[in-house]
Amino acid sequence: MARAFMMGAVAEAVGMPRPTLAKWIEIGLPIIHHERDTTSPGQGKATILSFHTAMHIGLAYRLVRLGVSPRDAVPAARRFGHIGGTGRKAGRPFPTGHTVFVYPKAFGHYSPIVHFATDAELKQGLFEHFTHFYPPAPMVNLNQMYETIAANLGLDPTDYRKRERSGDE
Numbered sequence: 048m049a050r051a052f053m054m055g056a057v058a059e060a061v062g063m064p065r066p067t068l069a070k071w072i073e074i075g076l077p078i079i080h081h082e083r084d085t086t087s088p089g090q091g092k093a094t095i096l097s098f099h100t101a102m103h104i105g106l107a108y109r110l111v112r113l114g115v116s117p118r119d120a121v122p123a124a125r126r127f128g129h130i131g132g133t134g135r136k137a138g139r140p141f142p143t144g145h146t147v148f149v150y151p152k153a154f155g156h157y158s159p160i161v162h163f164a165t166d167a168e169l170k171q172g173l174f175e176h177f178t179h180f181y182p183p184a185p186m187v188n189l190n191q192m193y194e195t196i197a198a199n200l201g202l203d204p205t206d207y208r209k210r211e212r213s214g215d216e
Contacts, residue, residue: 051083052101052200054094060199061105068104069094076121078104081129098200102138103128105196106187110150113185123150123158127189132160139193139207145169146189160189 054072058065072078072086072094079086083097096104106127110120127148131137140146144164151158163169173186194204203209 050098050200050202051095052098054096056200057096057101057104060101060196061108062195063104063108067108071104071117071121076117077125078107078121098202099128099138101128101196101200102193105192106148106189109187109192110148110185113150113187115150115185120150124148126158127160134162135160136207140189142208147172148187148189149184150186151184 052060054068055065058068061068078084078100079096081097081099083095084100085093085095103121103124106124107117107120110124111117115123128138131139135141135146141162144162145166145168147161147163147169149159149161161172163172193207197206198204
């Protein structure tokens, strides 16, 4: 998915105030990572953000709303937005089951992106994560987040399930 979007469209799709996103970029939080990202060279110029960066920002903002500081949330969310893994492409959930981001503070930037194949695995896994960490670790349902942001950007919110099965990118 080689799409790019204006900063205001990304902020709106993510559900965050545009001035907040502009401030994150202005103070140098590590958001700009993709070759399609361009920051505004001056007043009145557009900041363009890639789809991967939109997903990175979406996860970071959800973590902030769960009480994680922006300085911790932005680098932790980078792994989902910009780095794929076995069975999962960058910026996308796993193509089957449930994908959850768990942020135990001690894990920091290496917070796990967890795949639960079934509803039963999800319930058991969430129980285990809530009982192993104190305080409880903030968690984000990445399927729901992805589908909301993709739809808000005018994209097919279920494409990750289709693309992963077909191997397309």
